[in-house]
Amino acid sequence: MRDVAAASGVSPSTVSFVLNDAPHQTISAATRERVLRAADELGYVPHGVARALREGSSRIVLLNLDPLFRGGSIDGYTRGLDDELGRHGHVLLVRRAGGSPLEPVVDAVVPRAVVNLAGIYDEWESAADGGWVNGLGAHTRSQLTHLQETGHVVVAFALPGDVEAAPFAQVRLRLARAAAASVGIVQLEVLPVPRDVESARAGVGEFLAMHPEVTAVAAFDDVVALRVLAALRALGKQVPGDLAVIGFDATEHGAYWDPPLTSVRVDAEAFGRRAARQALGLDASDVVPGPATVVAGGTA
């Protein structure tokens, strides 16, 4: 900035005023012009760190992501978030929450806001996530409603069997429990499905033996749904004849199954946009995510 000031024959203060369109400051058109040209010629770009020090926080928004958000809608969510932040001169950076604590990261970047999609969601009412976790309730309801409408009232909720999957999977399960009753599902059993193909087959087989009354499976996400489908195939079960399966998140992989996996598609990008607005303290009410839609594949 000092260089720009020198080049245009004014003080650094004036440069700052011009470049930031400072209110309550009157700058002559000639000076403004000279400063802008000098800035342009010198290729001046504001030094984000210095600015962050002065302003108290950087123009960065941090997205803290549970590793369980994989494929599917999180890409759209990220895109919406990134795009909307970009419109307001901010930048999105993603941190994959893996074990290590968030605190040092926050201290290192001093972000304008943190969109936290990892950890505990007990107070999700107040979470600045664009209503994402909150919306999951409605989407889970769509998932279960589809099963109910196709005649299933005793359902298994399949979630990842990995231990580290716990926190977020538990949230989905709670939402499913809450939704089940209100949409006419009379019984909801829990079916953990490990990642390993062999264990998954054994686990699903055992589960079905113990719960012959279950006629359909609603999965945590498409990945888990595909594990279930693979297990059922190995067990010689017909889908949806013997058991219906519905995924969640409508990933590419579900479409390659035969028959294609029925799943729930979420308007993730709009949620991302909302999250961006909220993070910056702007009005988010004009961004309205579309409802979750069931992508009929043939497995449910």
Added chain:
Amino acid sequence: MRDVAAASGVSPSTVSFVLNDAPHQTISAATRERVLRAADELGYVPHGVARALREGSSRIVLLNLDPLFRGGSIDGYTRGLDDELGRHGHVLLVRRAGGSPLEPVVDAVVPRAVVNLAGIYDEWESAADGGWVNGLGAHTRSQLTHLQETGHVVVAFALPGDVEAAPFAQVRLRLARAAAASVGIVQLEVLPVPRDVESARAGVGEFLAMHPEVTAVAAFDDVVALRVLAALRALGKQVPGDLAVIGFDATEHGAYWDPPLTSVRVDAEAFGRRAARQALGLDASDVVPGPATVVAGGTA
């Protein structure tokens, strides 16, 4: 820091000396003790932004990621990178390179280093990626070697059909071309596979009609491989009878296919560790990634 100084009855300079173990500075044990206790009691954490301003760059390493890195090894790579950086007091942040330029992000965070896995890789010799892109050459060779060893000499290289996929897919293709000759593949055709199931089927069908001499497909990654498998199934082709298929990156999804997808597993975490070392200017020679291994599934 001023508060810590006040609480321990010394100057801020002294606090800085103590907390940073400043060389060429002698601090009495008593003072050091008092400062450390005060810092601890007050819960002092260094302000990353201020430090970054003074030091010229933040203790952040930026990973710029092509959206084509999905699932599979990039998770391990990220984990290795993150973990190793954490050991040295640094933090990894990920940016998903989607259209918008990298420059404003770099100006905003002034990272210690950028690990760039997006864009042009023409000068990959010098890239600070832990030898990742470079290693891809060897891994691609493993992929093709497996096909050659199972009797295939006329091979198709399947890459994503999406336009935006171009830059990185082209790199893989170039590497494949370079490897083909030296491992005894006499002909390498290019097979673009779009994401849409219907178009993929049509595209693969057309390709096979035009290139009846092709006996095997090596894919850009497992996702593309699964697209090919789905297309072949729709076309009524037997795998590996009519056509062998080998993926790349050994994702979970490949394992669910019937028969499971044969793929190439990469020691991504070690590459991530190396990248971290390189980014911080440390010696990376003691981290040696294991070789790529072929995970036999049954499709090749």
Added chain:
DNA sequence: ACGGTCCACTAATTCGAATTAGCAACGCTC
């Protein structure tokens, strides 16, 4: 001609930490 009001700009301070220069006090040597 003098007081007042704008206008257009500058000087000085701030954010928090790191670093360089420097300054007392003390001990040692000759």
Added chain:
DNA sequence: GAGCGTTGCTAATTCGAATTAGTGGACCGT
């Protein structure tokens, strides 16, 4: 006991931008 080096600390400056408090000059009215 004068000179010199060491020990243990402090003061002052720096990084780059934003902001608050001015300040000199033109212009206006009476």
